[in-house]
Amino acid sequence: MTEYANYSFWLETCGDDLTPRPALERSTEVDVAILGAGYSGLWTAYYLLRQNPALRVAVVEKEIAGFGASGRNGGWCSPKFPVTPGTLEERYGRDAARALLIAMHETVDEVCRVCAEESIDAHFHKGGALTLARGSHQLPAIQATRAVYERLGLGDCNRLLSAEETRERVNVTGVHGALHTPQSASVHPGCLIRGLTHALERRGATIYEQTEVISFEGGSRPRLLTPGGELRARLAVVLAGEAYLSQLPQLHRAVMPVYSLIVLTEPLTEAQWSRIGWQNRESIGSNRLTVDYLTRTADGRILFGSRGAPYVFGSKITDQQDRHEATHSRARRAVVEWFPSLEGIGFTHAWGGPLGMPRDWMPAVVFDPQSRIGTARGYTGQGVATTNLSGRVLANLILGKRSAVETLPLAQRQSRNWEPEPLRWLAVRYMQGAFARIDEAAETGRTRPIDAPIAEFLGKH
Numbered sequence: 001m002t003e004y005a006n007y008s009f010w011l012e013t014c015g016d017d018l019t020p021r022p023a024l025e026r027s028t029e030v031d032v033a034i035l036g037a038g039y040s041g042l043w044t045a046y047y048l049l050r051q052n053p054a055l056r057v058a059v060v061e062k063e064i065a066g067f068g069a070s071g072r073n074g075g076w077c078s079p080k081f082p083v084t085p086g087t088l089e090e091r092y093g094r095d096a097a098r099a100l101l102i103a104m105h106e107t108v109d110e111v112c113r114v115c116a117e118e119s120i121d122a123h124f125h126k127g128g129a130l131t132l133a134r135g136s137h138q139l140p141a142i143q144a145t146r147a148v149y150e151r152l153g154l155g156d157c158n159r160l161l162s163a164e165e166t167r168e169r170v171n172v173t174g175v176h177g178a179l180h181t182p183q184s185a186s187v188h189p190g191c192l193i194r195g196l197t198h199a200l201e202r203r204g205a206t207i208y209e210q211t212e213v214i215s216f217e218g219g220s221r222p223r224l225l226t227p228g229g230e231l232r233a234r235l236a237v238v239l240a241g242e243a244y245l246s247q248l249p250q251l252h253r254a255v256m257p258v259y260s261l262i263v264l265t266e267p268l269t270e271a272q273w274s275r276i277g278w279q280n281r282e283s284i285g286s287n288r289l290t291v292d293y294l295t296r297t298a299d300g301r302i303l304f305g306s307r308g309a310p311y312v313f314g315s316k317i318t319d320q321q322d323r324h325e326a327t328h329s330r331a332r333r334a335v336v337e338w339f340p341s342l343e344g345i346g347f348t349h350a351w352g353g354p355l356g357m358p359r360d361w362m363p364a365v366v367f368d369p370q371s372r373i374g375t376a377r378g379y380t381g382q383g384v385a386t387t388n389l390s391g392r393v394l395a396n397l398i399l400g401k402r403s404a405v406e407t408l409p410l411a412q413r414q415s416r417n418w419e420p421e422p423l424r425w426l427a428v429r430y431m432q433g434a435f436a437r438i439d440e441a442a443e444t445g446r447t448r449p450i451d452a453p454i455a456e457f458l459g460k461h
């Protein structure tokens, strides 16, 4: 039997029984049939049932709830949207960008509110976020981001800190300043996702586990097809499988699985924490193109996450990619580079998982009333809070409710498909390598790679 607890520290410590729920064994009809028991699927189910408790909602999950990114992430429940505020403003204009970012702020509080209402102890902690400029080369980026927030009228929610002010919060090497976003929280992802399953079951939803959807069909009687039978839906079918949607032939090029990997230290002693500070448990990252994100867990460990495991030809998803040793080793070394006083610290866990990246890096929440197929996907690694907003948007779209959220730029949009192979593999591997070279050159004071402008241009297009 699969040991689901081994997939992440969060699943191991969520305190829930991970024994799979019964699979779907015969064809059944419901009102809404949802593929995927991650946050997207479960938040959608939750808001559907809140609005109409009489609905018959069923979720079909290939493994167990929380098996995907929702049970493995870095725990940032952040108001940051996957697309930068500057790009949002450029693509959708000031008002739409501002409305989306305000909705993200409200979303963090909404997650907290539902956790309280449903008695989900997800270790929700609103400690804020710090985007560090590690090295003077990272200062212009945080200053530029702050300038965009200012233009959008959100300057107060994103304040620049000097190097000294930053060090008063957390003692990290090479810090030249930071952007402080107080409206950010951290959660225990495992407790959140597993708590949501119980909240849903209390509201009458059915969750089938270890049931793979092998195909789906839209139309007047949309349905999910599984080996045990089909799940027909009267109102809608929802595809909420994020990176794994790429494994369905119909959606193979819609999202690309990109791996993010995490290492976790043993709990630090009080003496170690007193040298580091970080008393407010902010979510911390820097401005590396190859991404770094850190969390101080509720039980006093440091979680360090980063991208870097190479893209696999054909968008393959395998467990081996979760354990890419070169990436994990780099992350362990980085912990000591950031916090030299931790030289010799022990690491107890290492894991990872695929996140879903659409061609334009922008999440899409769509419901097509003709095919009766809905989807919420493409969070590009920032979905802990965003999925809650998606769930509300999708529930409204399915039920035909009107509110402000369905007019936000993530609703009713399409991203174009990824290029076919081998072009996709060549381009993505090139970008991964180029981003690593650009970061390394900046950090070691070497000349910027000659192809940096090309790589940065491709990263935006």
Ligand SMILES: Cc1cc2nc3c(=O)[nH]c(=O)nc-3n(C[C@H](O)[C@H](O)[C@H](O)COP(=O)(O)OP(=O)(O)OC[C@H]3O[C@@H](n4cnc5c(N)ncnc54)[C@H](O)[C@@H]3O)c2cc1C
Residues within 6 Å of the ligand: 035, 036, 037, 038, 039, 040, 041, 060, 061, 062, 063, 064, 065, 066, 067, 068, 069, 070, 071, 072, 073, 074, 075, 076, 077, 078, 211, 212, 213, 214, 240, 241, 242, 243, 244, 245, 248, 259, 260, 261, 262, 293, 305, 352, 353, 354, 355, 376, 377, 379, 380, 381, 382, 383, 384, 385, 386, 387
């Ligand atoms: C290592 C890592 C760290 C991250 N850190 C952060 C962070 O700190 N903050 C943040 O905001 N975001 C983070 N993210 C991203 C965030 O976790 C995701 O955006 C979010 O969890 C997506 O939720 P989801 O429900 O859409 O997808 P998932 O959680 O991936 O759920 C999809 C589910 O669908 C199931 N499924 C797929 N295909 C099928 C099928 N054919 N049949 C049946 N079931 C199927 C899968 O088994 C899975 O359980 C991180 C992601 C990773 C991988």
